[in-house]
Amino acid sequence: xxxxxxxxxxxxxxxxxxxWNTAADDSAKGLNxxxxxxxxxxxxxxxxxxxxxxxxxxxxFIQHAVNSVLSILSDQILNVLAxxxxxxxxxFVTRYFGDxxxxxxAKPGNIKVRQAIRENGIKLLEDLNATGKYDQIxxxxxxxxxxxxxxxxxxxxxxxNKLNGQDLTDKAIQTLQGLENIASTxxxxxxxxxxxxxxxxxxxxxxxxxxxxxLAWPISHFITLGSPLTHADFLMFANxxxxxxxxxxxxxxxxPPVLEGGHFWYxxxxxxxxxxxxxxxxxxxxxxxxxxxxxILGDIISGxxxxxxRTVKYGEEGFSSVQDVNVTISQRFLRRIFTHTAYWTWSKxxxxxxxxxxxxxxAALNLPNA
Numbered sequence: 001x002x003x004x005x006x007x008x009x010x011x012x013x014x015x016x017x018x019x020w021n022t023a024a025d026d027s028a029k030g031l032n033x034x035x036x037x038x039x040x041x042x043x044x045x046x047x048x049x050x051x052x053x054x055x056x057x058x059x060x061f062i063q064h065a066v067n068s069v070l071s072i073l074s075d076q077i078l079n080v081l082a083x084x085x086x087x088x089x090x091x092f093v094t095r096y097f098g099d100x101x102x103x104x105x106a107k108p109g110n111i112k113v114r115q116a117i118r119e120n121g122i123k124l125l126e127d128l129n130a131t132g133k134y135d136q137i138x139x140x141x142x143x144x145x146x147x148x149x150x151x152x153x154x155x156x157x158x159x160x161n162k163l164n165g166q167d168l169t170d171k172a173i174q175t176l177q178g179l180e181n182i183a184s185t186x187x188x189x190x191x192x193x194x195x196x197x198x199x200x201x202x203x204x205x206x207x208x209x210x211x212x213x214x215l216a217w218p219i220s221h222f223i224t225l226g227s228p229l230t231h232a233d234f235l236m237f238a239n240x241x242x243x244x245x246x247x248x249x250x251x252x253x254x255x256p257p258v259l260e261g262g263h264f265w266y267x268x269x270x271x272x273x274x275x276x277x278x279x280x281x282x283x284x285x286x287x288x289x290x291x292x293x294x295x296i297l298g299d300i301i302s303g304x305x306x307x308x309x310r311t312v313k314y315g316e317e318g319f320s321s322v323q324d325v326n327v328t329i330s331q332r333f334l335r336r337i338f339t340h341t342a343y344w345t346w347s348k349x350x351x352x353x354x355x356x357x358x359x360x361x362x363a364a365l366n367l368p369n370a
Contacts, residue, residue: 103148104236121152122159129218136204136220138365142343143301146227147236153222154253157279163207163216168265168272175203176264176274179281183256183311183319196256196321197284204282217282223364224287225343230303247312250277254311255285255321285309286323286364290339290357297336298329325364327357 103114128137141149168176182196201220208215233240246252250260257264257278264278274281287305292298310320329339346358354362 103144103151117148118152118155121148122156125152125156125218129214132213134215134218135208136215137218138221138223139219140223140225140365141227142225143340144228146224146229149222149224150229153219153279153283156219157217157253158276160217161276161278162273166207166210166216168274169206169209172203172206173265173272175199175206176281179203179256180259180262180264183321185319192319193321193323196319197323200280200282200284200321207282219279219283221364221366222280222283222285223361224285224305225361226289226299226302226340227287227305228301229287229305230289230308232308243308244312247309250275252309253277253279254309255280255306256311256319257281258311280321284323285321286325288325288327288343288357288361288364290329290343291326296338299338299340301340323364325360327360329355329357 103110103117125137125139128134139149139153141147179196179199182192182199185192204217204220207217228235233243237243237246243252247254248258250258254277257275257280260266260275260277263275264281265272265274285305289302289304290299291303292300304324304326306320306322306324309322327343329342329345330336335342343357343361346355
């Protein structure tokens, strides 16, 4: 049985490798290489886990040997097997990623389209807010759409972080101080996250309390489904150090925000404003994912986001306000195969029972389960 699983994993890697090699252009190759890298990591972990329950020292030796061989020979094995399997798998990547795959790489051919997508998204949100009909707007994205939504959210904030000229009230400053105190606890616990998100809710209401025609800041929640932002360090940047520096410079907003002069806000004359990287002071981020196993089960594209978008001030062990929610889309083996597009499915098999992933999505959206 163990040998069959190894063969299945090798076949899966061969397909992913071929997808990378047969990519139509450099931008597609870059994205396909991400899928390949994610699967390779899962492959090594899964092979090692086959032996972890064995007590016999011989199995432990085999486990160590497998890890060592994989680290050295993985690419060479796949190069050889690629000659056997052919160019299978390119349609799979094209079907799910399409043109938006180019969005993650700022190249001359992409910039104009990327800017148009961003501007259209910002205009949509501004137009919705301008109607005066909404007391909050929840921004939801799926898959690579979460990257687009994150980009739109950040640029929208850059235009409205001064809350349309509205100064921060004393109560808002007091709430912000509460957020800053919680963020500095370096305590990654569920109750800490709840306290922080409660303060975020209070801040959102306070900065919009005096608004009549439209909200000073409309986005109360940001919800990501099946998001590849879990791989942001190598999906969007050359390496992890570049990613970290961009977060320190507040070009990539974190949750909680990076402090500026010890605060999420700054003074400009007699006025006080939230700084340009503080979008996740009033906006709550929930990330929903289906943990993958054995490469093909669950959603290998997504994963936890909190470890990657925590504030850099407090290091890797610091606090993150992103609420990662792991769902199980189906308990049946065949329906567990690549669940990336099934976050909103509710088939007849569930009858009157609310499935786990739907229930948790509704909770994130503040919708009842009845």
